[in-house]
């Protein structure tokens with residue numbers, strides 16, 4: 001788990017190195033003397049270790065790093081429970097337009113999830129006239145969003161960014177059913193161990209095949225569901241789930257038995273449905 005880069009930093013105190021080792025992030029260029037002189041300062045530019053278990057689980061995220069404050073004080077957090085009878089139909093919203101094409105991808109176990117990175121900027125969605133470019137996609141088990149208080153088996157998050165830096169995440173609920181053959185291209189090289197090293201997936205991957213045919217969605221303003229829980233994220237949770245086989249779901253569950261943040265208060269927000 002310790003990269004050769006980290007291992008070469010022999011001046012980093014052993015304790016600090018131990019803490020970093022579980023984080024899956026790049027260690028900062030630490031200086032042990034400075035750390036001793038300024039104990040009240042943030043431990044590092046390096047993000048604190050967080051997880052879904054024990055002392056670093058979601059209810060503790062805000063305590064772990066001052067950069068994570070929004071995880072407890074935010075008022076527009078994600079995920080949420082989508083109560084269908086309270087969803088407001090909005091004729092001003094039309095279904096998201098997806099422009100994905102088969103693309104070279106690489107896969108990574110970042111210690112929190114399996115993440116697939118795009119090797120190009122060719123996959124976009126159009127949302128009310130604005131283009132957002134797909135940056136990466138990853139998975140949660142069980143689903144993070146609930147519909148009428150119920151989790152799906154898993155949830156796919158496709159993370160997009162506009163030219164203005166606004167994030168739009170498409171959430172796809174996954175239920176147990178038929179095998180998804182395109183997914184096997186990724187799952188055949190599923191990295192079971194955390195690493196900073198990405199594995200290139202052979203050939204191209206067609207992200208369209210992870211989506212349902214019907215792209216109607218629930219829309220709301222929320223946040224990242226992982227630290228630092230940054231708000232201002234446009235959420236597009238597709239109303240229709242896709243199916244994966246039991247074996248495909250359990251292959252992920254063997255690595256991440258659960259990696260979902262619990263649902264957050266909706267507060268004064270409204271969830272809309274496109275038409």
Ligand SMILES: [Zn+2]
Nearest residue numbers: 138140157225
């Ligand atoms: Zn996610």
